Amino acid sequence: METVSPPQTAWSRETALQEKRDVWQSIKRGFRGRCPRCGEGKLFRAFLKVDNACSVCGQDFTPHRADDLPAYLVIVIVGHIIVPLALWIETDYAPPVALQLAIYLPLTVVASLALLQPVKGAVVGVQWALRMHGFDEAHPEP
C-alpha cells in the first residue's frame, strides 16, 4: 500500500517574501568557522563537531547534513594541488622517490587536515543559505 505524501505548499506572496540569504556570504562565514546567519557565533564545538546552536543569534545548526561532502571536496581540492605539483617536479627535476614521499605525504596530510573544518563550515553555510533540510523555517523537516 502506498503512502500519500502531504501536499506541497504552493508558491505564494508569503513564501516569496522570506528573508534573503546571501550564499557567498554564508560560505565565507562558514569557511571561517562562524555562524552563517550572524557571522559572530562559533559554528564548531570541536574539530568537526558542529555546535547545536549559535551562541550569539541562537540559529539552530542541528538540521545540517554535511555527511561525506566535506571530505570529498577536500580530496578533490588537495588532489588538484598535490598531483600536478608532483608531476611537474618529477618531470622537471626527477628527485629521489624517498625525498618526494617525505614531502608529498606530510604535505597531503597537513593540507587535508587544514581544509577539512573550513570546507565543512562552508558546506553548512551553503545548506543554511539555500534553506536545505531543516534550515527552512517555513517548511521544517518532520
Ligand SMILES: [Zn+2]
Ligand atoms: Zn549566529
